Amino acid sequence: MTWVSALRGVKGNKVGMAIEELHRVENDLVIALLNLADQQKVDHEIFHVARDIAGWSRQHVSELARVGQAYGLDLDADADDEPSLLGRVKQKGSELTGRFHEPGLPLLADLRHVHRTAAGASLDWEILAQTAQALKDTDLLDVAQRCHPETLRQMRWANAKLKETSAQVMVTG
Amino acid sequence: MPDVDRIAEPWGSRTPYAAGGQWPPRVDTFLAEGVSTDDVDRWVQSASLLHSNGDAMDIAVKDGRIVGVRGREVDRVNRGRLGPKDLFGWQANHSPDRLTRPLVRQDGMLVETDWDTAMAQVAGRAKELLEERGPSSVGFYTTGQLFLEEYYTLGVIAHGGIGTNHVDGNTRLCTATAGAALKESFGCDGQPGSYADLDHADVIALFGHNMAETQSVLWSRVLDRLAGPQPPAIVCVDPRRTAVAAAAAVHLAPRPGTNVMLMNALLREMIQHDWVDHDYVDAHAVGFDELVKMVEPCTLERAAEVCDVPVADLRQAARLLGTAERLTSTVLQGFYQSHQATAAAVQVNNVHIVRGMLGKPGCGVLQMNGQPTAENTREAGADGDLAGFRNWSNDAHVQELAKVWNIEPSDIPHYSAPTPLMQMMRYVEDGSIRFLYVTGTNPAVSLPELCRIRSLLSQERLFLVVQDLFLTETAQLADVVLPAATWGEKTGTFTNADRTVHLSDKAVDPPGEARPDLDILIDFAHRLDLRDKDGAPLVKWRTPEEAFEAWKECSRGRPCDYTGLTYDRLRGGSGIQWPCNDEHPDGTERLYADGRFWAAPDYCEDYGRDMVTGAPVEPTEYKALNPEGRAIIRAAEYLPPHEEPSEDYPFQLITGRTLFHFHTRTKTARAPQLQAAAPEVWVEASVADAARHGWEEGDMLRVTTPRGEVTGRLRVSGIREGVLFLPFHYGYWDTDGGSAPDGPGRAANELTLTDWDPASKQPIFKTAAAAAERLVGSDGGTAPAPTNTASAPAGADVPPTRGGPGATVHEKLHHSGTGGES
Incomplete structure (x- = not known):
C-alpha cells in the first residue's frame, strides 16, 4: 500500500485543513449549544438536551484532535467552552425574563444558528468520510462514521424544536 | 372464610396455584359498620378507581348511599379480590368536604x-381568548381518573372544536413512558401482555415496579404462584427493599439514574451467551446489529461500577432473563x-424481542400504568x-379522523x-397560554x-x-371551580393496564349540585357553539352510552x-380485553402473537423519537428503517x-408512593383506615447513612435541594x-397553609427538579441531589410510615401497622377449583 502513504503525504495538507476546519466548527457547535442552553434556561427541555448533545461535539473535538495527529496537526483535545460565569449570568437573565413571551424570538434565532452550524459540520464530516475512503484511512473513516450520525441528530433536534415552538412564538405571542 | 385485617395484611389470604393453573377465586367484601349483606338494597357493577389494576367490584347501596364493596368473582382481573384502596377508598365519596356548588372568584375570594x-x-x-389570541392560548389538563366517554368528548372539543394542540393528562406523570416505549418498539401503543401471563411465567422480572404497593391484587396473584408448586423466580430492580425485593431470587438496587447502563449490560450478557432467538429476530425485528454495537462497551464490570451493583447479581439476573422459558x-x-x-423502558422490550418472547402464554411485557383510566386517556x-x-x-x-368527526382535516x-x-x-409561564381547564388532577402538589x-x-x-x-x-388557586361527580355517581367505561374494559354504573346520586x-x-x-362542517353540533351525544x-x-x-x-355485553360478566371486534368477538388476550405487529408505516401510531434528543423520527426515515412493520429494536x-450528588447535596432523592395512598390523597386521606396507616410525610434513609450521621428512627429531618425544603420524621x-x-402524596389542603406551605414544606415536589424525558416528556421525579440534616431528635417517637411495605423499618422496634377492627374484611375462599396440578 505504498501508493496510499505516498498519496497521504501529498494530499495530507488538504486533509489536515479539513480536519482543522471541522475541529473549529465542532468547537463552535459546543459554544452554540451551551449558549442556547444558558439563554433558554427556563425552557427546561432545551436547557438539558442542548447540554447533553453539546457533549457529543465535545467528544468530536477530542476525536478530531487525535486523528489530526496523523496529519501533523496539534489540535486542542478539549473544546473551549465559554467561561461558566458568563453562562450563569445568561441563565439568570433567562430566569428574570422568563415570564415574558418576547424571548421566544431569540429562541428561534438560536435554534436556527445551531441548525446551520450543525449542517456545516455535517457537510464537513461528509467530506472527511469520502476522503478517508479514498485514502483508505480506516481510523479517520471510523471516526467519521461514529461522529457524523450524532451531528445529524443535533441537526434534526434543532429542526424539530423549531417546528414545535415556532407557531406558539409567532402566532400566540 | 376468614376475617382479615387488610391494613395489616394488604394482600390477604393465600390461595396457592401451580404454573399454568387457573388463579383460584377469593371474594373480598367490606361493608360499613353495622351493615350486613342482607341489608344491602342492590349491588351495582364497577371496578377500582384508586390504581390501574382494574379490580372488578360491586358497589353495595342502601337507602341511596354507598355502604361497601365486594369483589367480582367472575372477573378475569381479580377473581373476586380487592386491595386496601378498593376496600376502604369509597368512603371518601361521603366526605363532608365534597364540593356541592360551583365557585367563582369575586374580589379575590x-x-x-x-x-x-x-x-x-x-x-x-x-x-374572548379564541378571538383575541387564537386556539393556542387555550390548554386542557386532564387526568387518568375520568371515564373513556369523558376523555373522548374532551379530545373532540379540544382537537376537533377549538383546534388547540395543548391537551394532556396527568398520565404524563405516570404512564407516558409506557406509551412512548411501546411506540418506539412496536410502532403503536397497546399493552403486549396480559395479567394471565403471570399464571404461566417461570421468570417474572419487575423493573422499577413495586407491584406489591401499586397493584396489590396483581401482587397477590404472584404471591399465590410463589406459594404453589413450580413457583417462578422473581427478578427485582429497585433501589428500595420492597416486598417484591424481599421475594426475589435476585434484587438489583442500582444507583438512581443509571437504568440504561444496567439494561445495556444485561442485554450485552445475554448476547454474549447467545441467549438470542435468532430466527425470531431475523423474521420479525429490525435493529439487532445496532443493539449489539451499542451494548458492546457495557460490560457487567462497567455497569457494576456505574450502577453500584455487584457483578455476581448482574450475572445472575442476566442468566434468569436469558434462560427463562416463559419470561x-x-x-x-x-x-x-x-x-x-x-x-430504559425500551430496553425491557428489547429483552423480549431478542428472546422472541411475545404473544405467547407467560411471555409478555407489561408496560404498566399508574391510574385506573390512564389507558383511556391515551387511546x-x-x-x-x-x-x-x-x-x-x-x-x-388525520383525514380519517376528520371524517369521523365530520370536520375539515385542517x-x-x-x-x-x-x-x-x-x-x-x-x-402558561410565558403567558402564551391564558386559559387552562384542569379536570380531576392537582398540579399544585403533583408537579415538580x-x-x-x-x-x-x-x-x-x-x-x-x-x-x-x-x-x-389547585382548586384554591382557580378562577372558577366546578363540582364534579365521581366513581359510583356516574356511568362510564374504563380500561386497565392489560386492556381489560370494565363498565362502571351509577350507584347513587352525586352530592348537592x-x-x-x-x-x-x-x-x-x-x-x-362548536359545530361540524355541516353546521350540526360537533358533540352529538348526551349520555355516556351514546358517547x-x-x-x-x-x-x-x-x-x-x-x-x-356494548354496555350490555360489559354488564354481568367479566371485563373484556380490546381489541374486540368481528374478528375477535371475545376480545384479545395477547397482542403480537406470531410476530405480527401494528408497526407498518401506513398503520402505525407513531414513527418514534430520538431517545436522547426527543426529535420525532421523520416519516421517510421510518419507512426506510421499517418498511415491513416489524418490531423495532432501538x-x-x-x-x-443531569443532577448528580455534590459536596453540598450529597444524597440522591427519589420520590414515590405508598400502598395506602393514591396521588395527592384527595380521596385516600378521607378514608379513615387508609389515612391512619400512613398519616403524615416521612423520610427514608439507609442504615449506613443513618449510622454515619448519627440519625435514628423518628428523628426530625430537614431535606433540602436548591428548590426548597421538606421536613419529616426519619x-x-x-x-x-x-x-x-x-412519599409524594402529602400536600397542604389539610394544613393551615391550604394551597401552600405555612412553615416547613411537606410536599416532596418542593424539592424535585424541572426536567423531563425528551422522548416521553414524563417529568423526572427520581433523580435529584439533596442534603439532609437533623432538626430534633426522635424523643422516642417513630416515623409515621407503614411497617409492612417498602418503608418497613430496618431494625428499630416500631409498632406494626394495623387497621384494627374497623379494617376487618371478609374473605370467601373457594376450596374447589384451586386449579393447576396442586
Whole structure:
C-alpha cells in the first residue's frame, strides 16, 4: 500500500485543513449549544438536551484532535467552552425574563444558528468520510462514521424544536 | 372464610396455584359498620378507581348511599379480590368536604354561585381568548381518573372544536413512558401482555415496579404462584427493599439514574451467551446489529461500577432473563420517572424481542400504568395524541379522523407533535397560554418544583378552571371551580393496564349540585357553539352510552378496536380485553402473537423519537428503517443524570408512593383506615447513612435541594445507601397553609427538579441531589410510615401497622377449583 502513504503525504495538507476546519466548527457547535442552553434556561427541555448533545461535539473535538495527529496537526483535545460565569449570568437573565413571551424570538434565532452550524459540520464530516475512503484511512473513516450520525441528530433536534415552538412564538405571542 | 385485617395484611389470604393453573377465586367484601349483606338494597357493577389494576367490584347501596364493596368473582382481573384502596377508598365519596356548588372568584375570594353563572364565565373567557389570541392560548389538563366517554368528548372539543394542540393528562406523570416505549418498539401503543401471563411465567422480572404497593391484587396473584408448586423466580430492580425485593431470587438496587447502563449490560450478557432467538429476530425485528454495537462497551464490570451493583447479581439476573422459558416483565415508575425513562423502558422490550418472547402464554411485557383510566386517556386522545392511536404525522390518519368527526382535516392541529404538559406549563409561564381547564388532577402538589408551579398558576393573566370533587390545592388557586361527580355517581367505561374494559354504573346520586364530567364538558361545547362542517353540533351525544357508541366508531379498524363491545355485553360478566371486534368477538388476550405487529408505516401510531434528543423520527426515515412493520429494536446510549450528588447535596432523592395512598390523597386521606396507616410525610434513609450521621428512627429531618425544603420524621429502612426517599402524596389542603406551605414544606415536589424525558416528556421525579440534616431528635417517637411495605423499618422496634377492627374484611375462599396440578 505504498501508493496510499505516498498519496497521504501529498494530499495530507488538504486533509489536515479539513480536519482543522471541522475541529473549529465542532468547537463552535459546543459554544452554540451551551449558549442556547444558558439563554433558554427556563425552557427546561432545551436547557438539558442542548447540554447533553453539546457533549457529543465535545467528544468530536477530542476525536478530531487525535486523528489530526496523523496529519501533523496539534489540535486542542478539549473544546473551549465559554467561561461558566458568563453562562450563569445568561441563565439568570433567562430566569428574570422568563415570564415574558418576547424571548421566544431569540429562541428561534438560536435554534436556527445551531441548525446551520450543525449542517456545516455535517457537510464537513461528509467530506472527511469520502476522503478517508479514498485514502483508505480506516481510523479517520471510523471516526467519521461514529461522529457524523450524532451531528445529524443535533441537526434534526434543532429542526424539530423549531417546528414545535415556532407557531406558539409567532402566532400566540 | 376468614376475617382479615387488610391494613395489616394488604394482600390477604393465600390461595396457592401451580404454573399454568387457573388463579383460584377469593371474594373480598367490606361493608360499613353495622351493615350486613342482607341489608344491602342492590349491588351495582364497577371496578377500582384508586390504581390501574382494574379490580372488578360491586358497589353495595342502601337507602341511596354507598355502604361497601365486594369483589367480582367472575372477573378475569381479580377473581373476586380487592386491595386496601378498593376496600376502604369509597368512603371518601361521603366526605363532608365534597364540593356541592360551583365557585367563582369575586374580589379575590371563591364564592358559591349557580351553574349558569359559572359556565358562562368559563365559556365567555374561552371565547374572548379564541378571538383575541387564537386556539393556542387555550390548554386542557386532564387526568387518568375520568371515564373513556369523558376523555373522548374532551379530545373532540379540544382537537376537533377549538383546534388547540395543548391537551394532556396527568398520565404524563405516570404512564407516558409506557406509551412512548411501546411506540418506539412496536410502532403503536397497546399493552403486549396480559395479567394471565403471570399464571404461566417461570421468570417474572419487575423493573422499577413495586407491584406489591401499586397493584396489590396483581401482587397477590404472584404471591399465590410463589406459594404453589413450580413457583417462578422473581427478578427485582429497585433501589428500595420492597416486598417484591424481599421475594426475589435476585434484587438489583442500582444507583438512581443509571437504568440504561444496567439494561445495556444485561442485554450485552445475554448476547454474549447467545441467549438470542435468532430466527425470531431475523423474521420479525429490525435493529439487532445496532443493539449489539451499542451494548458492546457495557460490560457487567462497567455497569457494576456505574450502577453500584455487584457483578455476581448482574450475572445472575442476566442468566434468569436469558434462560427463562416463559419470561414476563413489568415496568413502572422506577424506570418511567427516572433519568432516560424511555430509553430504559425500551430496553425491557428489547429483552423480549431478542428472546422472541411475545404473544405467547407467560411471555409478555407489561408496560404498566399508574391510574385506573390512564389507558383511556391515551387511546381517546386526552393525552394530546389523536384519538384511536392515530398518527399525527400521517395525513391519511388525520383525514380519517376528520371524517369521523365530520370536520375539515385542517381543523385538527397536526402541524407538530402534541404539546406535553410540562411544555404547556412553560407556555402558561410565558403567558402564551391564558386559559387552562384542569379536570380531576392537582398540579399544585403533583408537579415538580412546586414553588414555580404555584407561582405560574397564580398569575393574574391566567384564567384557571378546576373541575374536581374537593377544594384541592389547585382548586384554591382557580378562577372558577366546578363540582364534579365521581366513581359510583356516574356511568362510564374504563380500561386497565392489560386492556381489560370494565363498565362502571351509577350507584347513587352525586352530592348537592355536583355533575358528571361528561355533562359539564358537553355543556361547555354547546356554550362555545362548536359545530361540524355541516353546521350540526360537533358533540352529538348526551349520555355516556351514546358517547361510547360514538367512540366505537372512532376506534373502528384501529388497534384499540371497541366495535365488538356494548354496555350490555360489559354488564354481568367479566371485563373484556380490546381489541374486540368481528374478528375477535371475545376480545384479545395477547397482542403480537406470531410476530405480527401494528408497526407498518401506513398503520402505525407513531414513527418514534430520538431517545436522547426527543426529535420525532421523520416519516421517510421510518419507512426506510421499517418498511415491513416489524418490531423495532432501538438501542440507547447511557448518559449520566443531569443532577448528580455534590459536596453540598450529597444524597440522591427519589420520590414515590405508598400502598395506602393514591396521588395527592384527595380521596385516600378521607378514608379513615387508609389515612391512619400512613398519616403524615416521612423520610427514608439507609442504615449506613443513618449510622454515619448519627440519625435514628423518628428523628426530625430537614431535606433540602436548591428548590426548597421538606421536613419529616426519619424511617431507617432497607433503601440503598446514598439515597433518600420521600412519599409524594402529602400536600397542604389539610394544613393551615391550604394551597401552600405555612412553615416547613411537606410536599416532596418542593424539592424535585424541572426536567423531563425528551422522548416521553414524563417529568423526572427520581433523580435529584439533596442534603439532609437533623432538626430534633426522635424523643422516642417513630416515623409515621407503614411497617409492612417498602418503608418497613430496618431494625428499630416500631409498632406494626394495623387497621384494627374497623379494617376487618371478609374473605370467601373457594376450596374447589384451586386449579393447576396442586
